Amino acid sequence: MLDNLQLFVDAPFLLIQVLLDGILFGAIFAIAAYGMALVWGVMNVINIVQGEFVMLGGFITFQLTLWGIHPLFGIPVAAAVLFVIGIALYYGVIRRVVDKDMFISLLATFGLSILLQQLMNQIWGGDVRTAQSGLGTWFLFDYTVTVGQIKVVACVGALILGLILIVFLKKSRLGQAIRATAQNPRAAQVLGINTDKVFAATYGINAALCGAAGSLVVMAYSVHPYIGLPYTVRSFMIVIVAGLGNLPGVILAGLGLGAAENFAAFILGAQFQVAFVFCLLIVILVVRNTLLRRKRKYLK
């Protein structure tokens, strides 16, 4: 561990490399986390099927490349297809559990995630799939620091999507309806908002975000029917760290967590990367809880 720290002193460019890799990795998680924040905040559903949506977006993009279409077109296509799938799943399944106990919706989305895994496995097989974006690498500081361009696309995409989402929620009619529903579904209903439609749109938008993220994953990393779970877990963590209903916080938490875990992997070894993230989560929850408690004291 000390050897690894020593490396930073010997080769300071590594600091930048590790930081950049982490941030760019975190950006993709941040996109999936937007969706989770939305669904959680608006519908009070923790969407376990998040990671499978991401993988499905990746597979759709992979399918496009099989048809000779450039994978970058996969980003909007996957988002559009997933939007439709999201709406369909809402009317088929989620709608029946949305006002039930959270445990029920956990079970329902968990079931969906198994279903999607098996379907993807049936359609595309159990192989690891990737798509070539054809984008190259940027070199900084005389080849010592490298930045994959596709990861930059992912990061910029995450920022843009985040911005669009924030503006959409603030300004558009549907966005306002979504926020109203999040605050109080019953009151929103009394005021004439069709909460059923709002929920459907929310779930569709979430799936579309995941689809776009998946498209980036297949170009920058790889997809496989059974490796969706980490995306679910990371989005969950990012939302917890950012705080529910704090969309600008989501992108910051996503990038920050990405960087933190990459440093952990470098210094402690890759085997501690995930453990570190979870320890960090516990620390953040404890700190947040004490801060909140202090606030409550002042309120008295």
Next chain:
Amino acid sequence: MIRKLKQLGLATAALGLVLAGTADAKVEGDTVYLGSAISLTGKYSTNGEHTQRGYDLAVKLINEAGGIMVDGQDYMLDIIYYDDESTPARGAQLAERLINQDGVEFMLGPYSSGLTKAIAPVTEQYGVPMVEANGASLSLFTEGYQYLFAVLSTTEQYLASAVALAAEIAEAEGRDPSTLTLAAAFENDPFSQDIRNGVLADAEALGIKVVIDDQLPPELNDMAATLAKVKALKPDILVVSGHAKGATLAIRQMEEMRVDVPMLALTHCDSADIIGNFGEAAEYTLCASQWAPSLSYSDDLFGSAADFAATFEAEYGYAPPYQAAESAAAVMVFADAFERAGTFDKAAVRDALSETVMETFYGNIEFDETGKNIAKPMVLYQVQDGEYVVVAPTAWAASEVRWPTPPWADRQ
């Protein structure tokens, strides 16, 4: 009335026959049934299918050649399959079912070490011989199983040839192998860790210094941190194993991050299809493999290794991965043992299996007392001009190893 009773009697007798049939189905008429739980759905479905096709092709060819001669009578082979859904618990359950309900007394292995580990205790308990072709984990052969036989090389040998090759090259260059440095990145699952143990033991024996020893979490889809370290420490050899995902990530991220190492050795190159996916970037990569169509082994059934590849491709429309080749070899081992045992008695067949000495298109087969094949080495491919070419061990090398891998800056 009497007629009806007669009919009933006949029906009962027929039913009795059927029941007797299921209770003792290992040999029905002139057909011997082997059983196998295999991953036809779930995460191993691709390789499960390769395995099944290997079994089926061998059965087909053996039957076409007149079947097997046991005690002066010809028998045909057939296999009863069940889908284990890639889950060990299901695999063990199905093994029980094959043995207890279907009366199978000879088992062919499932796909993967994990499934084999789940099934081996069951076959052992019932004294049913199992010849397996896709469970390479060394830990399968430290349990003292008497009825388990494996035709493939075990995990600790997977990348040993790569380490040996690096030492060989160093010596040829007039360099002491102990001046070499090695970086290892292995997925944190039992199979990859077995390979890691083999590599580390070999490195230690040769005095090679291990500068990085990262264990990649199975759920991880990124190895940038490990590669950044490789870039800084510049080892002579980088060894990565993490199933198809590990191979995919290694090639993709090394190209992207311009990680220069003189020698890169991987496992699972073909299942990751690194040549098809990455083209140029896959060049120079060394890959461990159980078998290659270019090897000079041959037998009377399939002919040479290349003939097997041609037969397989004609039947299924794609070149056989080694998983299919070793599976076909497992069936041949059973056929050979039946003929030598001259009976379908489980214990006698088991004893015949343990005395197997065979030359097959897949390699030589001889089991040690733990049941693993000790007569066949692993081979090492190198990606050369868009093809997998065998470069080690030297006896089968079709071409010289290309070394060192030039830096990325000179490769485009």
